[in-house]
Amino acid sequence: MNLKSGTDTGNRSGTLESAAKGKSEPVNSLTADRIARLTPSPVREILSVASRPDIISFAGGLPDHESFPDVGLKKLDHDALQYGATEGEATLRQWIADDLAKRNLPVAAEHVLILNGSQQGIDLVAKMFVELHTLVAVESPTYLAALQVFSLFGAGYTSFEPSSTRELGHSKPALTYCIPTFQNPTGYCYTTAERQQLANACDNNGSVLFEDDPYRDLVYDECERQPVCSYIRNTDWIYQSSFSKTLAPGLRLGYLVCSPALYPTLCWLKQAADLHSNRLSQQLVLSLLQSPNYQDRLQVITSGYRRKRDHFDTLLQEHFSHLASWSKPAGGLFFWLKLSASLDTRDLLQAAIGKGVAFMPGESFFAKSGQSGSHLRLNFSHASETRSGIGLKILADLIEAESVGNY
Amino acid sequence: MNLKSGTDTGNRSGTLESAAKGKSEPVNSLTADRIARLTPSPVREILSVASRPDIISFAGGLPDHESFPDVGLKKLDHDALQYGATEGEATLRQWIADDLAKRNLPVAAEHVLILNGSQQGIDLVAKMFVELHTLVAVESPTYLAALQVFSLFGAGYTSFEPSSTRELGHSKPALTYCIPTFQNPTGYCYTTAERQQLANACDNNGSVLFEDDPYRDLVYDECERQPVCSYIRNTDWIYQSSFSKTLAPGLRLGYLVCSPALYPTLCWLKQAADLHSNRLSQQLVLSLLQSPNYQDRLQVITSGYRRKRDHFDTLLQEHFSHLASWSKPAGGLFFWLKLSASLDTRDLLQAAIGKGVAFMPGESFFAKSGQSGSHLRLNFSHASETRSGIGLKILADLIEAESVGNY
Numbered sequence: 001m002n003l004k005s006g007t008d009t010g011n012r013s014g015t016l017e018s019a020a021k022g023k024s025e026p027v028n029s030l031t032a033d034r035i036a037r038l039t040p041s042p043v044r045e046i047l048s049v050a051s052r053p054d055i056i057s058f059a060g061g062l063p064d065h066e067s068f069p070d071v072g073l074k075k076l077d078h079d080a081l082q083y084g085a086t087e088g089e090a091t092l093r094q095w096i097a098d099d100l101a102k103r104n105l106p107v108a109a110e111h112v113l114i115l116n117g118s119q120q121g122i123d124l125v126a127k128m129f130v131e132l133h134t135l136v137a138v139e140s141p142t143y144l145a146a147l148q149v150f151s152l153f154g155a156g157y158t159s160f161e162p163s164s165t166r167e168l169g170h171s172k173p174a175l176t177y178c179i180p181t182f183q184n185p186t187g188y189c190y191t192t193a194e195r196q197q198l199a200n201a202c203d204n205n206g207s208v209l210f211e212d213d214p215y216r217d218l219v220y221d222e223c224e225r226q227p228v229c230s231y232i233r234n235t236d237w238i239y240q241s242s243f244s245k246t247l248a249p250g251l252r253l254g255y256l257v258c259s260p261a262l263y264p265t266l267c268w269l270k271q272a273a274d275l276h277s278n279r280l281s282q283q284l285v286l287s288l289l290q291s292p293n294y295q296d297r298l299q300v301i302t303s304g305y306r307r308k309r310d311h312f313d314t315l316l317q318e319h320f321s322h323l324a325s326w327s328k329p330a331g332g333l334f335f336w337l338k339l340s341a342s343l344d345t346r347d348l349l350q351a352a353i354g355k356g357v358a359f360m361p362g363e364s365f366f367a368k369s370g371q372s373g374s375h376l377r378l379n380f381s382h383a384s385e386t387r388s389g390i391g392l393k394i395l396a397d398l399i400e401a402e403s404v405g406n407y
Numbered sequence: 408m409n410l411k412s413g414t415d416t417g418n419r420s421g422t423l424e425s426a427a428k429g430k431s432e433p434v435n436s437l438t439a440d441r442i443a444r445l446t447p448s449p450v451r452e453i454l455s456v457a458s459r460p461d462i463i464s465f466a467g468g469l470p471d472h473e474s475f476p477d478v479g480l481k482k483l484d485h486d487a488l489q490y491g492a493t494e495g496e497a498t499l500r501q502w503i504a505d506d507l508a509k510r511n512l513p514v515a516a517e518h519v520l521i522l523n524g525s526q527q528g529i530d531l532v533a534k535m536f537v538e539l540h541t542l543v544a545v546e547s548p549t550y551l552a553a554l555q556v557f558s559l560f561g562a563g564y565t566s567f568e569p570s571s572t573r574e575l576g577h578s579k580p581a582l583t584y585c586i587p588t589f590q591n592p593t594g595y596c597y598t599t600a601e602r603q604q605l606a607n608a609c610d611n612n613g614s615v616l617f618e619d620d621p622y623r624d625l626v627y628d629e630c631e632r633q634p635v636c637s638y639i640r641n642t643d644w645i646y647q648s649s650f651s652k653t654l655a656p657g658l659r660l661g662y663l664v665c666s667p668a669l670y671p672t673l674c675w676l677k678q679a680a681d682l683h684s685n686r687l688s689q690q691l692v693l694s695l696l697q698s699p700n701y702q703d704r705l706q707v708i709t710s711g712y713r714r715k716r717d718h719f720d721t722l723l724q725e726h727f728s729h730l731a732s733w734s735k736p737a738g739g740l741f742f743w744l745k746l747s748a749s750l751d752t753r754d755l756l757q758a759a760i761g762k763g764v765a766f767m768p769g770e771s772f773f774a775k776s777g778q779s780g781s782h783l784r785l786n787f788s789h790a791s792e793t794r795s796g797i798g799l800k801i802l803a804d805l806i807e808a809e810s811v812g813n814y
Contacts, residue, residue, distance in 0.1 A: 033539075037558050046756070050765035056798030058785040059765040061591070061652075061740045064715075067708045068655045071691045081655035116523050116659075120681045127559070132440075149679045151444050152534070184468070245468075248475045248488035250686035252523075272556045274527045278685045279657035284478045301474045308471070333468045349453070358457035358466040378465040391463030 088114025118254035137173035141365030157367035182215035187329025199231030312380035319396035339374035341403030495521025525661035544580035548772030564774035589622035594736025606638030719787035726803035748810030
């Protein structure tokens with residue numbers, strides 16, 4: 001692995017010089033060719049010097065603070081309306097680092113990058129590692145919008161299951177993408193042994209591990225949730241999570257942390273993508289996280305979702321026991337049903353919408369077509385319990401009618 | 408030009424089917440190869456159906472509305488905390504369409520895409536059109552963070568000046584990027600004839616015109632500001648602007664509009680990048696735009712900046728008349744100085760920071776090295792008038808000391 005990083009986030013004058021001169025060096029031997037063409041934005045780098053109070057800055061294009069409007073937020077630090085740091089607000093990054101330490105993933109606050117939602121992390125990591133024919137290892141099935149981004153940049157795929165990660169050693173993927181805790185769409189939660197085996201597989205084949213962990217705090221039954229990245233010994237890794245599930249998705253706030261060698265490049269890619277994340281959301285999220293009620297809030301949310309999950313499971317047993325099989329998920333937001341009949345669930349969706357019910361067809365969650373069987377992903381968190389009952393009955397009747405002769 | 412778009416944003420059931428089946432067709436013959444691999448996220452497309460009140464949705468991963476926190480915003484529509492549409496909030500999109508009509512750029516609200524700041528528009532357009540060796544026409548000099556993104560995706564460059572756009576006909580660029588109104592870094596504002604000629608050049612060579620217009624409302628002297636895109640007759644085009652300069656950059660909100668053929672692909676790229684833009688910012692920006700005080704606010708801002716510009720020009724005459732040449736910009740945020748001496752302004756920056764002054768070296772704004780002469784970009788909007796005077800004096804003394812023998 002090539003670790004001769006040309007930059008050091010702790011050495012601003014070095015960064016400034018490389019920024020002004022447009023230098024860029026590879027940080028990991030598996031990066032996409034485009035990363036050799038990536039330069040930091042001199043504006044962003046110079047601004048980090050220029051924001052020192054002793055500097056008179058003609059450098060950026062910063063509007064005058066006094067020109068900012070009143071946005072009706074009493075608690076707001078007025079500075080939140082100005083351009084901010086690409087990395088994110090320092091206090092929020094420190095909160096995240098402290099929180100991850102409690103989860104056995106110790107990282108420095110300086111290696112936290114605030115994202116415009118964790119979908120953005122997938123975009124940045126794909127830009128960094130994926131080009132035409134890059135092999136990406138993914139769970140089968142996996143989060144469809146990750147497949148969307150990897151495919152855009154040209155990925156080829158190798159699939160794995162939590163119980164068979166040792167086989168990853170043969171395929172030499174550049175990147176291994178996983179959602180070990182309440183997986184999307186299956187809801188599966190890796191055991192401790194499976195987490196260790198996945199980390200070992202990446203250590204052994206040199207693949208960069210990319211762990212996506214948005215659902216970890218929506219936990220209803222006791223289970224292992226320690227990040228797989230915490231078991232990594234020598235390969236590079238990226239871990240990301242989101243405030244969309246426990247606070248509010250409309251605030252569009254997530255973050256990534258990573259092994260130190262990867263950080264400067266991911267930060268430059270964030271600069272190029274949108275300069276920095278919304279500062280208003282960062283302030284709001286930080287104040288909510290720091291509230292003495294935050295832990296109570298998590299309890300209330302998980303209690304409510306646990307009750308919804310249990311009720312949904314009861315409804316499924318009532319309507320689907322002869323039509324499908326599933327496992328009750330220990331956390332997250334989804335049930336993953338395997339239909340007994342062989343149906344194209346995309347066609348089923350068209351029919352279901354005609355009757356007023358929507359779900360996610362299983363096909364989109366598979367990297368390779370023809371692997372999908374007949375699956376449905378059903379969200380249980382959004383619809384009310386009453387409407388869930390009505391909707392599941394409609395869906396079951398439809399599947400029953402359409403599956404005649406298709407077993 | 409290939410306009411056989413497979414989707415139609417006005418035909419949701421068609422979009423839904425193509426989304427579920429993962430179909431994608433080219434929309435413009437100049438798109439990057441990766442666009443053939445781009446698929447819409449079925450979640451996002453199905454959600455647009457599932458959000459109908461008559462549909463019971465198990466489709467998305469939407470948190471329960473009741474789980475959302477109080478973020479301390481009295482005026483806030485609680486819905487702003489939920490996942491939203493990739494395209495943006497309908498009322499904000501309509502406001503933008505109405506505003507652009509007044510600027511002689513009539514577009515349908517359905518072709519407005521809300522961005523996480525206009526830097527994101529550059530990322531999306533580059534993903535759509537730029538791959539290794541794609542020729543991009545840029546002004547020389549131009550906005551450095553646009554060069555950063557185009558280069559990341561592999562662009563080669565051909566340069567033009569406002570007065571010589573007819574020559575673009577020979578070079579056949581795929582994309583023509585321009586900032587015709589208060590250009591960054593030069594501050595130049597294209598004449599009416601130059602705007603027409605640039606549009607004609609793109610019409611004639613088939614290049615996609617990408618107009619970046621963040622500074623248009625920071626106008627201090629009367630000048631032509633009609634979008635170049637309004638003069639396009641047949642080629643595809645993208646126009647973008649931002650709320651960072653007139654409202655607040657920390658809200659990270661901009662938008663693009665485009666010829667209809669390009670819209671679905673840009674929207675899919677936005678989905679893949681970050682699902683959608685911050686809804687809180689969209690609500691805040693809309694309420695500020697709809698305020699009866701908004702026009703007064705623009706007047707106050709431009710008056711303040713005009714005074715700062717004039718004062719800065721006076722300071723420059725005092726300290727730089729023997730060291731550099733410049734034009735007083737009719738709008739925007741920058742002065743662009745050409746030094747009489749031949750200096751590497753990146754080295755000058757290191758020395759200036761040592762004395763407490765920051766500026767942007769000119770070199771970063773040029774696509775090709777060796778074209779840059781000795782230029783400085785000086786922002787006049789941020790530093791106070793007093794500090795500007797001190798800083799310019801320091802900078803002038805430094806240049807004088809360093810330029811001995813370098814004329």
